[in-house]
Amino acid sequence: MHRLDRINPFVKLLVALVLSSLGWVAGSAFVAGLLAAIVLAVVIACRLPQTKGYLKLMALVGGLVTLSWTLSFVWNGTPLAAAMDDALRMAFRLIATTGSFFVAIETTSAGTLLAACSRLRLPGSLTLVLVLVIGMIPLMREEFYSIGETQRARGLELDRGPLPRRILYALARGVPLMVQTFRMAETIALALSIYGFDPKMARTSWRDIGWLTIQTDFPLTNRGRTT
Amino acid sequence: MLDLRGVSVGFRADAHVLSDINLCLEAGSTTIVTGAGGSGKSTLLAVAAGLIPKLIRPHHMQGAVSLDGTDLGAIGGSDLFRRVGLVLQSVEDQVWDLSVEDLIAFPLENRGVAQAEIRTRVGSVIEQMNIGRLIGRTVRTLSGGERRIAALASALVWQPDVLILDEPTSGLDPDARLRMIGILRELKRTKLTLLIAEQDLAWFDDVADRVVFLKEGGIVDDLPWQAAVRATTPYAVAGIEPPFAPPVPRAVVQPAQSDAALSVKQLSSTLRRPNGEPVLRSIELSLGKGEVAGLIGSNGAGKTTLMRTLLGLQKAAGGAIEIGGRDSAGWTIAQRAREIGYVAQNLRRMFFLLSVVEEVVFSLSGGDAGAKAVAAHRERAIELLKGVGLADRAELSPFALSAREQLMLALVCIEATAPSVVILDEPLIACDSVSRAGVLAFLDRCRTPGCAALLVSHDLQLVDRAADRVLILEDGRLAFDGTTVAAWSSDVFARRGWPRPDRNAASIGGGHRASA
Numbered sequence: 073m074h075r076l077d078r079i080n081p082f083v084k085l086l087v088a089l090v091l092s093s094l095g096w097v098a099g100s101a102f103v104a105g106l107l108a109a110i111v112l113a114v115v116i117a118c119r120l121p122q123t124k125g126y127l128k129l130m131a132l133v134g135g136l137v138t139l140s141w142t143l144s145f146v147w148n149g150t151p152l153a154a155a156m157d158d159a160l161r162m163a164f165r166l167i168a169t170t171g172s173f174f175v176a177i178e179t180t181s182a183g184t185l186l187a188a189c190s191r192l193r194l195p196g197s198l199t200l201v202l203v204l205v206i207g208m209i210p211l212m213r214e215e216f217y218s219i220g221e222t223q224r225a226r227g228l229e230l231d232r233g234p235l236p237r238r239i240l241y242a243l244a245r246g247v248p249l250m251v252q253t254f255r256m257a258e259t260i261a262l263a264l265s266i267y268g269f270d271p272k273m274a275r276t277s278w279r280d281i282g283w284l285t286i287q288t289d290f291p292l293t294n295r296g297r298t299t
Numbered sequence: 300m301l302d303l304r305g306v307s308v309g310f311r312a313d314a315h316v317l318s319d320i321n322l323c324l325e326a327g328s329t330t331i332v333t334g335a336g337g338s339g340k341s342t343l344l345a346v347a348a349g350l351i352p353k354l355i356r357p358h359h360m361q362g363a364v365s366l367d368g369t370d371l372g373a374i375g376g377s378d379l380f381r382r383v384g385l386v387l388q389s390v391e392d393q394v395w396d397l398s399v400e401d402l403i404a405f406p407l408e409n410r411g412v413a414q415a416e417i418r419t420r421v422g423s424v425i426e427q428m429n430i431g432r433l434i435g436r437t438v439r440t441l442s443g444g445e446r447r448i449a450a451l452a453s454a455l456v457w458q459p460d461v462l463i464l465d466e467p468t469s470g471l472d473p474d475a476r477l478r479m480i481g482i483l484r485e486l487k488r489t490k491l492t493l494l495i496a497e498q499d500l501a502w503f504d505d506v507a508d509r510v511v512f513l514k515e516g517g518i519v520d521d522l523p524w525q526a527a528v529r530a531t532t533p534y535a536v537a538g539i540e541p542p543f544a545p546p547v548p549r550a551v552v553q554p555a556q557s558d559a560a561l562s563v564k565q566l567s568s569t570l571r572r573p574n575g576e577p578v579l580r581s582i583e584l585s586l587g588k589g590e591v592a593g594l595i596g597s598n599g600a601g602k603t604t605l606m607r608t609l610l611g612l613q614k615a616a617g618g619a620i621e622i623g624g625r626d627s628a629g630w631t632i633a634q635r636a637r638e639i640g641y642v643a644q645n646l647r648r649m650f651f652l653l654s655v656v657e658e659v660v661f662s663l664s665g666g667d668a669g670a671k672a673v674a675a676h677r678e679r680a681i682e683l684l685k686g687v688g689l690a691d692r693a694e695l696s697p698f699a700l701s702a703r704e705q706l707m708l709a710l711v712c713i714e715a716t717a718p719s720v721v722i723l724d725e726p727l728i729a730c731d732s733v734s735r736a737g738v739l740a741f742l743d744r745c746r747t748p749g750c751a752a753l754l755v756s757h758d759l760q761l762v763d764r765a766a767d768r769v770l771i772l773e774d775g776r777l778a779f780d781g782t783t784v785a786a787w788s789s790d791v792f793a794r795r796g797w798p799r800p801d802r803n804a805a806s807i808g809g810g811h812r813a814s815a
Binding site for chain 2: 225251277
């Protein structure tokens with residue numbers, strides 16, 4: 073678990089919301105860029121396993137956003153310098169928003185989120201949605217990656233060959249992913265009932281939950297040997 | 300304690316999954332329900348736990364189920380699942396991404412139990428099951444055996460009256476099985492009533508009191524454990540391998556050693572262990588054409604890394620891999636796939652087309668499943684499907700097939716590519732006679748000149764039956780490479796403390812019962 077898991081997830085989500093909002097109200101590309109740089113520095117400093125993938129994606133999406141908006145503004149008669157300023161502002165906003173929420177979500181475990189929801193006395197259905205979203209994202213990502221590997225090993229040329237075929241093959245990953253998602257959702261729903269989850273019932277937690285921090289170490293006196 | 304009277308269940312109007320089941324569990328007893336895949340074991344457990352009809356609504360259901368004389372329908376869901384602990388078969392999906400302590404505490408937190416009591420109960424179960432070292436880890440980072448133990452701990456935290464386990468040891472490596480059986484023995488000593496669905500009974504000495512045999516939804520036999528140990532007929536009737544019968548004498552096949560289908564030289568991995576050592580260290584290995592080799596080893600020995608490196612999914616730090624006499628350096632994963640047929644442990648990840656026949660056509664055509672390819676290869680595809688009894692399923696979605704049928708489809712797809720090497724990753728987690736026979740027949744077909752097979756499995760009986768040669772990985776090194784017969788008497792195998800598969804199953808788990 074990440075050390076930021078100790079921070080109350082709602083505090084992290086609030087900080088992410090503030091950073092994201094600042095990005096959207098920034099009046100110039102320079103200010104938005106400064107904010108995006110701070111967010112990216114935090115993303116890198118957190119050293120999350122998914123950071124490399126996130127940075128790659130942002131480089132691609134950021135580049136595309138800048139290019140498409142610049143062309144669009146210029147096409148509509150905006151001078152190039154102003155068009156680029158606006159387009160960059162868009163891209164930096166995107167980075168500030170996605171980066172801050174990326175950190176907030178990726179450093180939050182399902183357990184601490186459940187505990188924080190209990191502390192806030194959130195309705196059970198909202199708790200369930202939040203936890204499933206945060207809990208399912210890594211599972212789906214892991215599954216998507218594993219499916220890709222298995223299908224490459226089956227002979228699907230996902231990395232070479234004509235682009236249309238590669239796109240078609242990449243889409244093919246969606247079939248088993250969808251099947252697995254349904255299956256997982258069904259099993260989790262069943263397991264939740266077996267574990268006694270009831271949206272109408274107020275949950276408790278083994279953790280000490282503060283407004284800022286949440287306990288992450290289970291207080292066990294004897295840790296035993298091994299299984 | 301738990302009583303099922305005249306229970307019949309069906310999910311379609313025209314078929315029963317369970318037919319007229321009468322089963323009474325005595326308090327403190329351990330009952331094993333066994334049978335082939337699709338015999339109704341999981342449904343029986345779901346009925347006994349109250350999942351059916353409380354959470355899963357069948358098309359029709361007759362009969363009554365009672366717990367301590369009270370009809371399950373009259374017990375509220377929350378109270379029922381407190382009194383009846385249940386660990387499902389698909390535990391990997393069940394436990395999502397909670398940490399071990401969160402998973403164990405989850406049922407208590409959901410019922411609003413006070414913090415101090417949660418901590419006491421969770422701490423007590425953790426100590427009882429000796430899993431303190433797993434605290435702080437998320438469930439999905441655990442091995443298969445550890446996950447099941449964590450799920451079991453979560454089911455025990457309420458101290459249920461009855462514990463129901465669906466295939467608790469299936470697919471586990473021998474170490475994990477021994478640990479799980481040890482835990483079950485302890486639970487039995489506490490006089491907890493246990494109902495277990497399981498196919499491989501060889502490990503359940505000192506655990507089981509009684510074995511119920513299921514076939515096509517009906518009970519075909521019901522024997523006390525001592526009688527089940529001596530019996531062979533009920534297993535044959537139920538369609539599973541008799542676990543206590545003497546091992547089948549294996550025909551020793553001498554492969555043609557003229558050429559190597561797979562040659563690995565000084566292979567080491569980029570992936571490292573926590574102590575900095577590479578996961579694979581200087582692996583030297585050669586598989587002759589027509590040879591079937593079994594690869595075994597404890598969890599973490601490097602089996603998966605070796606497989607992934609051969610398939611090109613993991614980069615090698617050094618060494619060479621020759622496939623069919625050609626150096627594979629620089630090949631893409633898909634190029635390797637034309638030479639190495641791979642059957643993944645999770646078969647659902649392998650399929651991606653809309654019909655069974657298209658999957659086979661994709662393999663036959665070398666990567667095309669369009670209309671032209673289907674027209675060109677359909678006849679051959681159907682012929683191959685006919686060989687494994689799937690011709691009538693040709694137009695179905697691969698995801699509509701049963702687990703056994705998916706396995707057969709995967710084998711057909713591999714066969715269709717005519718590879719130089721076949722890698723089977725834990726192909727059987729069940730002991731169905733039909734599935735096992737299908738895998739053995741496939742491996743026999745692999746023995747034709749030109750194809751070598753690497754069988755990676757925790758199922759030592761399967762390795763003993765199928766492999767000409769056994770490779771034992773230990774801490775990333777090939778610690779043993781020799782004939783199957785020699786493997787079981789080697790010091791390397793003895794160090795594992797695992798039961799010898801070439802001996803009667805009566806020795807497994809330190810049993811003291813009569814031999815088969």
